[in-house]
Amino acid sequence: MKGLIPLRRCLCLLALCLALPVHAASLNIDTGHGVRTWTTEALLARPDLQTVTVPVDVAFRQTMHFRAVPLRALLPGLEHGDRLQFVAHDGFSVDIAADTILNKKGATAWLAIEDPAHPWPALPGNKGDAGPFYVVWLRPAVAGVSIEQWPYQLARIQRTKDIAERFAHIAPDASVPAQSPIRRGYAVFQRTCFTCHTLNGEGDAQMGPDLNIPYNPTEYLRQDLLRAFIRNPQSLHHWPQARMHGFPTQESLSDADLDALLAYLRYMAQHKVSP
Template sequence: MPRWIGARMLTAGDWRSWRVFIRWTLVGGLASFVLAARPFAAESDASLRFLDVTGEGRSFSLAELRLACDEREIAVDDPYHGKRMRYVALSLRCVLDRGFAASGGGEGQRDRGLLLRASDGYTRPVSGGDLLEVGGFLAFAEPDRLVAGSHASRFTKIDRRQVDPSPFYLVWTGAEQGDPHAHAWPYQLVQIEVAPFEQAFPRTVPSGLAKGHSGWEGYALFQHACASCHSINGEGGKIGPDLNVPRSIVEYRPIPQIRKYIRDPEATRYTSMPAHPNLSEADLDALIAYFSAMSQRKDDPRSRGDS
């Protein structure tokens, strides 16, 4: 059955790409009826891919996710903007339930390792339990940018690089969830993949290293603090340089300089690399031990013909 908005009739086809929001607004004791139509701005280009534990993949468009999950306007203390921001977002748990419906939904991934992959090469390893914390949302727009007929970006540009966070930006509403070191805040998110880090990136493993060697502790720290942006032997994040090939960072930089740079990179140069004030001296010792161990375990992808 056709529907009308103002003087224009909406056909069944229109209703597949438009949502109608009806709200009652009380002004001075009088009720006014407000009818607003919003298109799925750029939704045909926005999708999120899920890879489950079997390697089976499925993609969902933004339109499909909006139909499956209730959306809401939220306010967050955004660490990249450095101020309070408002977003239109979907519950992360609902999104995970939808994406991993065939393997137990979000709860079925609680004890598994996952990778959050962004279109710019950022790859954040997390646990399923991390993503199931209360307060996680998948933002897809800022409220004032959801304007009918607008073809502009749904987000304000972000970070020092001033990039568009589209298609999705994972955000957190909790007061204690604003630290990107502790909680994943990936923007340009395009894929959520079930894969233990060692399985996804086997050439980052310090194989043969003695049990109890501090390099193993450094490897765990590398996964949490470095691998989102950096790779080892060509595996890991692609934002920053590879730290092992063709030369290891410990082969061309003095150790004291490496420690200082990890702790506070902008004391040396302006960069998008975040500071790591939370790392202790022992943590830095362990990271150096890992880098040193991997310098003896080089496996250059260019030599393998991978690139």
């Protein structure tokens, strides 16, 4: 009988762990006025909590209904010209201009909160869970909101400086003309690639490898294969567990933007900076 006691205790502890809310969590927000920590419970208790319906949600690829609060209400002192960094638990990091959030065109950003009592479904394609916090948009197209500006698994939001100020070694040289495809590609890179990858050892994201050190993808992939890979990562290696998503449509990445991105990467292959 004595040998059964430790086993019973283990089973009781396991049952207790399974009974606890898996996604009860906290989100740190700092817009330059001190860090505010919001717990799942506190956010779900806010009077401005609403149910929002997102048609064809970016992450879930279907119509979703979320319990959410207006993102702007959680960002005290946010002003036009500010920039915010959104950092996820999985290493994803994206900068969003305050002007996008404060737009008057009709696009609205919401912070969706996963209720531990009613968890969201798993993400398609073996991408795991989107919780505990997820930035979703209503009418995103009117403000030019890209698919990268829907960060999920969110851990913190913080005020930040412009990317060019923080990471000088990813920017084209000042001699590159303003209308050059390289400069357009630099902007596309920030929007689509820099959220997951570093370049020349610089960047906040930790999901994917560096795209210039030691080799730039333009140095080891034919252009047609690289274009296909960016559109659909599974086209190069069939790997269902891969975390990289593609940009299959013109809405997610136009052909002109893809051309510019490749021009930027080819340029940066000649401008390596060892970290």
